[in-house]
Amino acid sequence: MALRFHNTLSGQVEDFTPLEGDKVRMYTCGLTVYDYGHIGNYRTFVFQDILRRYLKYRGYEVLQVMNLTDVDDNTIRGAKAHGIPLRDYTDKFIQAFEVDRQLLNLETPEIVVRATDHIDDMVKLIQELEAKGYAYRSDGSVYFSVRSFPPYGKLAQVDLSGLRPGARVDTDKYDKTDARDFVLWKAVKEGEPFWETPLGRGRPGWHIECSAMSMRYLGETFDIHSGGIDLTFPHHENEMAQSEAATGKPFVRYWLHAEHLIVNGEKMSKSLGNFYTLRDLIARGHKPTAIRYLLASVPYRKQLNFTFDGLHQAQHSIERLRNFRYRLTEEKFPGGENPELQARTQAARQAFEDALDDNLNTAEALAAIFDLVRDANTAMDRGEFREGNRPVFLDVLERWDRVFAVLEDTDFAKLRQFGFVKTVEGSVTADAVLVKPLADEEIEKRIAERDAARRRGDFARSDKIRADLLTAGVILEDTKTGTRWKRK
Numbered sequence: 001m002a003l004r005f006h007n008t009l010s011g012q013v014e015d016f017t018p019l020e021g022d023k024v025r026m027y028t029c030g031l032t033v034y035d036y037g038h039i040g041n042y043r044t045f046v047f048q049d050i051l052r053r054y055l056k057y058r059g060y061e062v063l064q065v066m067n068l069t070d071v072d073d074n075t076i077r078g079a080k081a082h083g084i085p086l087r088d089y090t091d092k093f094i095q096a097f098e099v100d101r102q103l104l105n106l107e108t109p110e111i112v113v114r115a116t117d118h119i120d121d122m123v124k125l126i127q128e129l130e131a132k133g134y135a136y137r138s139d140g141s142v143y144f145s146v147r148s149f150p151p152y153g154k155l156a157q158v159d160l161s162g163l164r165p166g167a168r169v170d171t172d173k174y175d176k177t178d179a180r181d182f183v184l185w186k187a188v189k190e191g192e193p194f195w196e197t198p199l200g201r202g203r204p205g206w207h208i209e210c211s212a213m214s215m216r217y218l219g220e221t222f223d224i225h226s227g228g229i230d231l232t233f234p235h236h237e238n239e240m241a242q243s244e245a246a247t248g249k250p251f252v253r254y255w256l257h258a259e260h261l262i263v264n265g266e267k268m269s270k271s272l273g274n275f276y277t278l279r280d281l282i283a284r285g286h287k288p289t290a291i292r293y294l295l296a297s298v299p300y301r302k303q304l305n306f307t308f309d310g311l312h313q314a315q316h317s318i319e320r321l322r323n324f325r326y327r328l329t330e331e332k333f334p335g336g337e338n339p340e341l342q343a344r345t346q347a348a349r350q351a352f353e354d355a356l357d358d359n360l361n362t363a364e365a366l367a368a369i370f371d372l373v374r375d376a377n378t379a380m381d382r383g384e385f386r387e388g389n390r391p392v393f394l395d396v397l398e399r400w401d402r403v404f405a406v407l408e409d410t411d412f413a414k415l416r417q418f419g420f421v422k423t424v425e426g427s428v429t430a431d432a433v434l435v436k437p438l439a440d441e442e443i444e445k446r447i448a449e450r451d452a453a454r455r456r457g458d459f460a461r462s463d464k465i466r467a468d469l470l471t472a473g474v475i476l477e478d479t480k481t482g483t484r485w486k487r488k
């Protein structure tokens with residue numbers, strides 16, 4: 001079966017063939033680094049990781065560029081609110097993003113770039129658009145003229161009939177029903193960072209950043225551009241317009257967009273109290289590989305409903321696979337080979353590959369492996385599994401894990417390496433902090449210890465207990481009537 005992807009541009013599932021032999025050139029919009037990545041972000045990044053891993057599995061050579069948006073409305077607002085330079089502010093979240101990616105076993109793209117390191121490329125592209133009549137100046141800013149580029153709207157299916165001539169938009173995000181001439185270069189504003197350029201003092205708009213960086217490393221036309229579905233408009237629509245207007249060539253051949261993540265059936269939002277960063281989940285004792293598994297388990301074109309039940313099930317599924325691999329490696333089986341089981345592995349591998357070929361149907365790829373594990377366990381219990389079956393089963397598991405990357409139990413080592421787990425004194429081990437949330441009795445016991453420490457004036461000790469509990473996801477609140485606690 002040929003590898004097929006859903007292309008947002010055509011609205012169809014299409015056979016995938018790269019522009020040049022076995023080379024796949026791919027651009028992914030990375031994190032806008034004004035905050036820690038949330039699980040909606042990571043749903044998209046896990047999808048992109050499965051995509052690149054499967055392309056490699058299929059024998060393609062992948063050249064992936066990922067950008068870090070380190071100058072835009074959000075990053076500038078954040079730096080201002082904290083009273084620090086933009087670069088210092090975004091550095092912190094770039095480092096955190098790198099750690100998060102390692103925790104989630106996300107492969108590092110071949111090229112990771114920061115927008116602020118590519119201002120010259122952006123300026124050149126804007127100058128080209130001006131020279132070709134697609135851009136105009138107003139009050140020191142430069143805008144893209146939507147009317148000058150008739151194909152505008154084809155990616156996101158934007159209806160331009162309500163477009164008011166000369167109406168402009170300066171913000172990075174706006175609604176599809178509000179399509180207008182958008183800003184390429186923003187004139188300097190009081191208190192905002194700026195660059196001194198031939199366009200004047202100012203800073204790039206968000207959309208031009210990705211056009212300039214993707215074409216610089218991947219050429220004027222490349223194979224895949226992917227991101228979350230909410231980036232389709234205006235970000236990707238505008239990227240496409242800017243790039244194609246400047247080069248006169250198709251910009252991207254396959255646009256792949258991951259659907260939203262919702263939480264318990266509702267939109268994730270800070271105001272609803274159901275907003276989780278990766279770090280929030282780790283603080284509650286969940287393992288990164290379980291989070292990765294859960295985020296990968298729903299095909300990317302389907303909405304993913306995140307629940308804590310689902311996360312527990314994900315952990316359970318991983319343990320089943322790891323136990324199976326352990327059994328497969330450690331147990332002694334009678335000599336020879338069971339041909340039925342050999343054929344069974346062939347079928348499972350075929351089902352796994354067919355599923356991923358089919359627009360990355362991860363749910364079916366998982367089902368294929370779990371069916372195989374169930375059958376193998378049954379065969380082992382009945383004494384029908386033979387030594388000669390072992391290597392073939394190990395090979396299928398290894399192939400499966402090249403894409404899903406959850407079989408190695410590296411969570412604890414990584415969390416310790418990055419300082420998420422501190423050894424807690426007393427009966428609570430670091431493992432317990434990580435593996436499961438503390439039991440109520442354990443929390444009460446720690447609070448009693450802390451009260452005792454406070455009574456004898458040992459505040460270092462009491463602060464330590466409070467900090468340790470916080471690491472375990474428990475927040476203490478001291479009131480007149482005693483200490484209350486709640487889980488984060």
Ligand SMILES: [Zn+2]
Nearest residue numbers: 029030210235
């Ligand atoms: Zn982008």
